[in-house]
Amino acid sequence: MADLLPGLLICLMAVQTIQHDRNTSRTNTDKPPGVIPKTFKGRISKFNHTNQQPNTLQPDDAATAYITGVLSTWAIPSSYILAMLVGIPSNAYILTFLRVRLRAKSLSTVILYLNLACSDLLLLFSLVLRVHYHFNGNNWIFGEISCRLITALFYGNVYCSAQTIACISLKRYLAVVRPFLYRRLAKTTLAVWTCLIVWFLFGAAIVPELLVRQSYQVTQLGVTTCHDVLPLEEKSHSPLVTYRLMLVFLGFIVPFLICIYAHVAVVYHLGQSGCDWRPFIRVSTLVFIIFVACFLPSGILHIAHYIRLFSSGDDRLYGYYRVAVCLCCFHSCLDPFLCMLISKTAASELQFISFRGIPQRLAVTT
Template identity: 80%
Template sequence: MADLVPGLLICLMAVQTIQHDGNRTRTQTNSSLLPRTYMGRTNKQNNTKLPASTNPRLSVNSEDTVTAYTKGVLSTWVIPSSYILAMLVGIPSNTYILAFLRYRAKSFSTAVLYLNLAMSDLLLLLTLALRVHYHFNGNNWTFGEISCRLITALFYGNVYCSAQTIACISLKRYLAVVRPFLYRRLAKTTLALWTCLVVWFLFGAAIVPELLVRQSYQVTQLGVITCHDVLPLEEKSHALLVPYRLMLVCLGLVVPFLICIYAHVAVVYHLGQSGCDWRPFIRVTTVVFIIFVLCFLPSGILQITHYIRLFSNGDDSLYGYYRVAVCLCCFHSCLDPFLCMLISRTAASEIQFTSLHGKPKRSAVMM
């Protein structure tokens, strides 16, 4: 499974590169394949003549470039097909976790965290249904502005929520293994409930700005209504979105990623120093960590780079590559239930390990 994820990313990037090369041979300009996906410009003269119920119109810099992305195989076939695969696997598995995990978990605090993760993953996967129709329909949104705002907010909010919940689970595992005496004194159930409340509070903070600004615009050159892909960031109403999203990526992806790295290294090191054979457990936790890195790291790097370039000089040519990387986040959401079951089979309610001083200790380690 760990080999499948990077292979999929390489295939998606190859499709993007082939599409880029094909477009470059058709045009004599130095413009990139991807449209100016964020940097649309409001056509104020035409918008004044439109009814209130009609989507405002935006113009973009290059009709050939926009056409190549909007009608190309990447956005109209590869991305929605990946979403469908993630939905077919992830929705049933996360529903199963929500229905049965609470009866099988040996610890209520563990059940709370995994149920929170399953709920976040399920909401993320359910938002993909309308996006699949949007991409298969030539990137033409037909469901109205309200639904576009809601789907966009839920999609990105749940990506961050999933990453933060995984970081909390990793931190819990770290305390159980590395700080067992502190872990035993904690009110684990209360702490788990408060952790979930904080995660969902951050989720709300992440989606509010997306709900307050218009997300759907009609691209005049193509005659389609885009949802979130083309935004007039030069307008006052959207000007603060870029720095806000950059801050959100750092708090929602970078910080959880650093927590997971530290927790995983510390757990593996301490278990390796013990006198017991924890190799099966170490292998399982390593697989979980590698899948987390492969699914979230490309998206985080590309998103940060994209927003920095967009904020500094208006260059949004990385947006298409970032959309490809986001597919991997969706695949992590459909893999989480299987990873949870895999960990539960390799960790009992209590494990015994040898401390660095060589004295056997017993500590509750609920995965």
């Protein structure tokens, strides 16, 4: 599955590029004269504004290519359906698995994985209405309030999942690299406070999405978009650009750097411990690679989208960013299997510290 996801991303990007080129050649001669292009806030950001109706926007070529293209009307919702079919039952099962399989003295681990499962479930449930939206030709029929709520839950839980994974990686780092400090910590209390902080950041991430308008009519195409077309020049939207870039930093870049450092440090110290930790190292490396493959493209494309948007007014990266976000959804459906794989490896002859206590030889060597 992990090997297929990057290939799927490349194929879908190629489809988006072909669709955009076709649409550009078709619409370049159809632009109304005298319309001054303006920059719009959000995912597809460069549009021609019309004052014929309130809350109405007129898209440019890139926006039209995305809204009418096979990428957003078939490929993305199909990916969401696959993620839901796999992720919802598996995350529901993992809630029972964690409660039954892990021992009471690993309560801190249980709390973190329960937090991850809850975040993944909220993310996957938020895809239900978005699937209908995309299959309906990117036409939102559920009203403004539901658009704000679904948008907030979607992006908030993407960041929440990444932050929780970073916390799990940091816990594993302390257990392996700083075992004596780890034994002195009030792990359950710290796990509870960590989850509360993560959900506080989740709340801070979704509040702006709940306060501003997210749905706009696109009369040229006969649809009402949800979040995909937002006017940058409006005072309610313009401050959100800086805010969203800050969320990318706190919700992705910081967790990503924590995961990189923690993984490298854990692998190095296990390799120096004198025990045969190769099975766990292989599993841990697989989990890390999947995390990178699922979250790195969306983070890079999100930042690159805003850089190109404000440097040259080019918003074509938005379609690719939406494909990359699909990979984050796939990670939400893979998390339960990765959790079970790690716990099974740790509960075997490796006796990993987060589940069974500190192996004596590892504690001596570290």
